[in-house]
Amino acid sequence: MNKILSINYSLYAGVVLTVLLIFLATFGPALAPHTLTETLRTRYVNGTIIAPPLEPFHSKDYPLGTDRWGYDLLSMILYGIRYTLIISTVVTIFKMTAGTIIGLYVGTWKKSPQWLEAFENAWSYVPLFIILYFFLMPITFDEKVESFILISYFIIIASIISIPSIISSVRKKSKEISKSIFIEAAQTLGANRHRVVWKHIFPQLKETLLVMFILEIVHVIAIMGQLALMKIFIGGTIFRPDSQIYLSITKEIAGLVGSARENIYSNSTYILYIPLITLLMITLSFNLLANGLKNRIQSAYQRTPWIKTGFEPTLVSKRKVYHGKLRFLPSGEKLALIILILAFVGAGTYVILNKG
Amino acid sequence: MEDKLLEIKHLKQYFNIGRPNQVKAVDDVSFDIYRGETLGLVGESGCGKSTTGRTIIRLYDATSGQVLFNGENVHGKKSNSELKKFNRKMQMIFQDPYASLNPRMTVADIIAEGIDIHGLAKGKKERMERVYELLETVGLNKEHANRYPHEFSGGQRQRIGIARALAVEPEFIIADEPISALDVSIQAQVVNLMKKLQREKGLTYLFIAHDLSMVKYISDRIGVMYFGKLVELAPADDLYKxxxxxxxxxxxxxxxxxxxxxxxxxxxxxxxxxxxxxxxxxxxxxxxxxxxxxxxxxxxxxxxxxxxxxx
Amino acid sequence: MRILQQAVFIFIIIIFLAAIPAIIEINPLEKNITWNLSQMDQMYVEFIRELARGSLGTYQLGGQVRYIAADITKNFFTSFSILLVGVLAAVVTGLLFGLFLSRFTVTRIINILLNILAAIPDFILIIFSLVLAIKIYEVTGVRMIAFRPDAGALNTWFPMMLTAIAPTLYMFKLIAVKYYQTSGEDYIRTAVSKGMPANYINFQHVYKNIEPFIIAELTKVVSLAIGNLFIIEYLLNVPGVTKFIFQSNQFQPITIGLFSMLLISLIVYFSIRIVLYLFKRGLIYE
Structure with a gap:
């Protein structure tokens, strides 16, 4: 019983789901049953009318149904998922790289400058999506600018405005470590700042930064979702005044949610649910992955509480094995990972071959 | 007269200058250290003896005063290469053998850090040979090189700390309470190791401690500190008598x-x-x-x- | 000094943000984005002139032009009450379930639920809550939300609840993690070994040690609540200060809206600080 409870489900589920997402992002358009311009024409099949909006799980050709104009929801999602993932990852890479480097170095200063702390504090007051709203509102609508430019614009601004919060948290962690005596020991040996940062502080923070990276991806997706609720879709919004609807150009998932928002009051709420659940799955899989990694790291260093807190973890820490036997086949987690990668490659080739 | 290796002149180290909680950790301290001797520095905790050691090796910037090493001032503006030169000649052994070793680095990497920084080895092989040699010098063996600090006892860790300091072939070592965190039975071993190394390599020590009995055993001269001031400095036997x-x-x-x-x-x-x-x-x-x-x-x-x- | 610097930074951020919609322009021929910075000083001058005349200017609401001064008091208090209740609820539930009640078996279910919800981004939770409210209306006929700005009490309590969601989850997670960390400390062991009851330890030893973290994260909590307030007022058509912000691209109403928001968040922040202070004085130091 204990053994079953102490499995790090969060990590395994997170890894599998994330690999699945990467697969969909890579081969999405190849998997999609329809193109983005194909629509379902109203027709009679066996005496019943098939007309958009088509409900999900009713037709083999349109497994997740269609929207009001007959566009296939599944295809839209398969096309859009790569935008969501790539945009959020690229933003995260930019902001994490800049924030980590600046944070690490500022943390090694004897005193962090007062104006920097004041700025970080002031900045943390302002919700980021509002800043982005002001930047994107004048340019997003009606295809005045190309999608690609809009996406790059979003990436740049979103990266820049979220750097301060990352600097702030990395700086605090770096400061904590740079007080250690082993840093002083390195300094007496003549280590310069670069060496202290990259050989001593960074290795201590590696795991924390990895978890932070994954959580920041979720954060970017959340910002995209908040903007989508304001009808600002990354890559551009098309406004159709005649039917009062807003459409996402790129079919990015948060955008799909935003453009389907009005369906909340209609009879075909599934048009909203399907992209919403996809988005939920994306964020959940990243959250699971981050949580799983965090559990694994924490279980090794955590002190056991003296009083009943109600938050006792069930995980057993993973310890390094130094004198394991050499085996021909790797076992356990390594084997599972290899199988997962093989499955990824296999399914990928299958999709490409079938397409050809 | 004996050869002065280090002259400390009117060294002052104040913290929180100009604020109500100003602390005069080291207040106008002057003394000399001769080549090849061991100077013991004793005093109760908080009297500024550790701060003196740390200021000498530039972990803190002195408020005022001079530290002359072989006649050259260590403090003040220096270029990076000059600083590195001092870092090679002057080393430190830390009080807490647990906190002073980076838990994420192997013993080999810890010891070789100075070798890497100063480029003392050509190629990986020579580097590892130096590490093995140093491990043996401090009474550990080759097999310990690829382990992590947490696998060692306090005494062994302090030996690693000594090996790390020796890696850059210093002339002068500041030992900041090197034995006070150790078990009594281990203390003598570490002190004997330090004495042996002093004989073999002609090292000069500044030995900081709060325990007079052990200091008497290792030191040639002893300085007594009280509230940031040096109150008495005498040859070890003379001080006791x-x-x-x-x-x-x-x-x-x-x-x-x-x-x-x-x-x-x-x-x-x-x-x-x-x-x-x-x-x-x-x-x-x-x-x-x-x-x-x-x-x-x-x-x-x-x-x-x-x-x-x-x- | 530090507070002054912060105030200056926030001031600069706000007047810069408010100007952005008017500065950024699209060059229709080249399909390029251009920054028309030259308009900026003119806008600031006009803004100050307008204020000097004793008027707050006008804004557009559904095609009609209205005076900001006529609506600002009512809108201010609507937003203020929503934000205050939201943040207060966050701190109270966070403390209750994250710390004081967390050890009981019954509350454990709530803890698990809160933990799961915390993994979902807040905007998705907002949509789900809307769906839920509509479903409840469809099934039982009980109205939980209104989309008309003149619906009275319905206009405030549902937005309050929605605004509270994200900060509550954030606060809960923070307190739960800190509680767990603190409970492994040696001074807790000492307290346990002296035979002190769990409640006493929680109040006297744990709470005192995690209070600094709560205060440090309070700005973040308020910021989360503001972000959600913007979305909720927009989605539910609540007549709050965001009305000035989302209805137009003009500099004047946006600046006034943002400054009102700043004022609201400051009042909320300090109210919570006072509540926490009273809690500490009243309950912990007897």
Whole structure:
């Protein structure tokens, strides 16, 4: 019983789901049953009318149904998922790289400058999506600018405005470590700042930064979702005044949610649910992955509480094995990972071959 | 006269300057260290002896004063290459063998850090050979190289710390309470190792400790610190025989002896700084009451101490 | 000094943000984005002139032009009450379930639920809550939300609840993690070994040690609540200060809206600080 409870489900589920997402992002358009311009024409099949909006799980050709104009929801999602993932990852890479480097170095200063702390504090007051709203509102609508430019614009601004919060948290962690005596020991040996940062502080923070990276991806997706609720879709919004609807150009998932928002009051709420659940799955899989990694790291260093807190973890820490036997086949987690990668490659080739 | 390796002149280290909580951790301290000797620095906790060591090696920037190493000033603006030169000649052994080793680095990487920084080895093979050699010098063996610090006991870790300091072939080592975090049975081993290394490599030590009994064993001369000031500096035997400053006397009276008879009759002498009754215009400074024996005192006390001094 | 610097930074951020919609322009021929910075000083001058005349200017609401001064008091208090209740609820539930009640078996279910919800981004939770409210209306006929700005009490309590969601989850997670960390400390062991009851330890030893973290994260909590307030007022058509912000691209109403928001968040922040202070004085130091 204990053994079953102490499995790090969060990590395994997170890894599998994330690999699945990467697969969909890579081969999405190849998997999609329809193109983005194909629509379902109203027709009679066996005496019943098939007309958009088509409900999900009713037709083999349109497994997740269609929207009001007959566009296939599944295809839209398969096309859009790569935008969501790539945009959020690229933003995260930019902001994490800049924030980590600046944070690490500022943390090694004897005193962090007062104006920097004041700025970080002031900045943390302002919700980021509002800043982005002001930047994107004048340019997003009606295809005045190309999608690609809009996406790059979003990436740049979103990266820049979220750097301060990352600097702030990395700086605090770096400061904590740079007080250690082993840093002083390195300094007496003549280590310069670069060496202290990259050989001593960074290795201590590696795991924390990895978890932070994954959580920041979720954060970017959340910002995209908040903007989508304001009808600002990354890559551009098309406004159709005649039917009062807003459409996402790129079919990015948060955008799909935003453009389907009005369906909340209609009879075909599934048009909203399907992209919403996809988005939920994306964020959940990243959250699971981050949580799983965090559990694994924490279980090794955590002190056991003296009083009943109600938050006792069930995980057993993973310890390094130094004198394991050499085996021909790797076992356990390594084997599972290899199988997962093989499955990824296999399914990928299958999709490409079938397409050809 | 013996060859001076290090001269410390009017060293001051104040913290929180200009604020109500200003602390004079080191307050106008001057002394010399001769080549090849061991200078013990003792005092109660918080008296500034560790700060003195750390300021000498530039972990803190001195508020004022000079530290001359072979006649060259260590403090003040320096180029990177000059600083590196000093870092090679001057090293430090830290008090806490647990905190002073990076838990994420292998012993080999910890020891080789100085070698990497100063480029003392050509290629990986030479680097590892140096590491093995150093491990053997401090009484560990080759197999320990690829392990992590947490796999070692306190004494072994302190040996690693010593090996790390030796890696850059220093002339002068500041040992900041190197044995106070260790088990009593291990302390002697580490001290003996340090003495052995001193003989073999001609090292000079500044040995900081709060325990007079061990300091007496290792030091040639001993300095006593009280509240940021050096109050007495004398050859080790002389200090024990002819302690002059009341604070030194009080410290000596606190050493327990492994003899129940004398322990029962041992009287603690308490030190009260007010007992000096220094006048407003009296100049209190380090005065030499006998060759090599300096006491922090006023003119009146100076005469008094001189008469008290037994040959 | 530090607070002054912060105030200056926030001031600069706000007047810069408010100007952005008017500065950024699209060059229709080249399909390029251009920054028309030259308009900026003119806008600031006009803004100050308008204020000097004793008027707050106008804004557009559904095609009609209205005076900001006429609506600002009512809108201010609507937003203020929503934010205050939201943040207060966050701190109270966070403390209750994250710390004081967390050890009981019954509350454990709530803890698990809160933990799961915390993994979902807040905007998704907002949509789900809307769906839920509509479903409840469809099934039982009980109205939980209104989309008309003149619906009275319905206009405030549902937005309050939605605004509270994200900060509550954030606060809960923070307190739960800190509680768990603190409970492994040696001073807790000492307290346990002296036979002190769990409640006493929680109040006297744990709470005192995690209070600094709560205060440090309070700005973040308020910021989360503001972000959600913007979305909720927009989605539910609540007549709050965001009305000035979302209805137009003009500099004047946006600046006034943002400054009102700043004022609201400051009042909320300090109210919570006072509540926490009273809690500490009243309950912990007897």
């Amino acid at each position: 002819n302690a002059m400053h009341p604070y030194t006397k009080s410290l000596l009276s606190a050493i327990p002896l492994p003899d129940p008879e004398s322990e029962r009759t041992r009287r603690r002498i308490l030190y009260d700084p007010a007992s000096h009754h220094y006048g407003e215009n009296e100049k209190v400074e380090m005065r030499e009451i006998a060759p090599g024996h300096l006491v922090y005192c006023s003119e009146n006390e100076f005469e008094q101490y001189k008469t008290q001094y037994k040959k």
